[in-house]
Amino acid sequence: MRFIIIFVLLIVELFANSAAYNRGETLFFAKGCSSCHGPAAEGSSSYPRLAQKPKKYLIKRLKAFRAGKAITVSQQMMAQFANNLNDRNIDDLATFLSQHKKTKIEDVADDYLGGVGS
Ligand code: HEC
Numbered sequence: 621m622r623f624i625i626i627f628v629l630l631i632v633e634l635f636a637n638s639a640a641y642n643r644g645e646t647l648f649f650a651k652g653c654s655s656c657h658g659p660a661a662e663g664s665s666s667y668p669r670l671a672q673k674p675k676k677y678l679i680k681r682l683k684a685f686r687a688g689k690a691i692t693v694s695q696q697m698m699a700q701f702a703n704n705l706n707d708r709n710i711d712d713l714a715t716f717l718s719q720h721k722k723t724k725i726e727d728v729a730d731d732y733l734g735g736v737g738s
Contacts, residue, residue, distance in 0.1 A: 637715065644716025647709055649732045651701060659728045661720055666694065671720035678714040686710075 648654055648661065656667045663669030670678065685695070685702035705713070722728050 640712045640715040641719060642716075644712035644714070645732075647705075647713050648716060651705070651709075653701065653713070654732070656698075659733060660722055661717055670717045673718060675714045675718035678717055679710055682710045682713065 649659075653670075654661070657663055657670050658667070661669065661671040663671075682702050682705065685699040686705060688699065690696045690699035702710075
């Protein structure tokens with residue numbers, strides 16, 4: 621009996637995680653994050669890579685930006701985009717980014733790139 625309960629909890633957890641991942645992916649494009657951090661969250665010279673960074677670290681940074689902890693010009697630029705995120709958005713984005721699977725632009729769905737990706 622105990623094994624059945626553990627099994628069911630595991631399945632529920634897997635579904636919850638993949639729902640959060642998908643919501644995070646949608647937010648990443650809808651909130652404009654991809655325009656600076658790149659469609660595959662790969663970053664560039666002035667914008668840090670976000671893909672596969674630890675979830676706790678991403679949450680901490682996003683909450684700090686949201687709380688207005690931005691000193692340099694580039695931090696202030698970033699802070700505007702964290703302003704309107706709620707806790708759940710931050711959690712979803714961090715789930716998506718920390719488990720990021722699409723490390724190449726070619727892997728990103730055409731819907732998100734508006735048809736210019738391929
Ligand atoms: C206008 C460009 C721009 C947009 C849009 C933007 N960012 Fe950023 N982001 C930056 C810059 C620049 C930094 C580096 C700030 C610094 O100097 O610490 C940064 C830093 C970050 C960091 C910290 C990374 C690290 O390694 O410490 C996270 C997390 C982050 N952004 C997430 C997001 C998310 C999520 C979104 C969408 C809601 C977003 N960003 C939108 C420019 C942007």
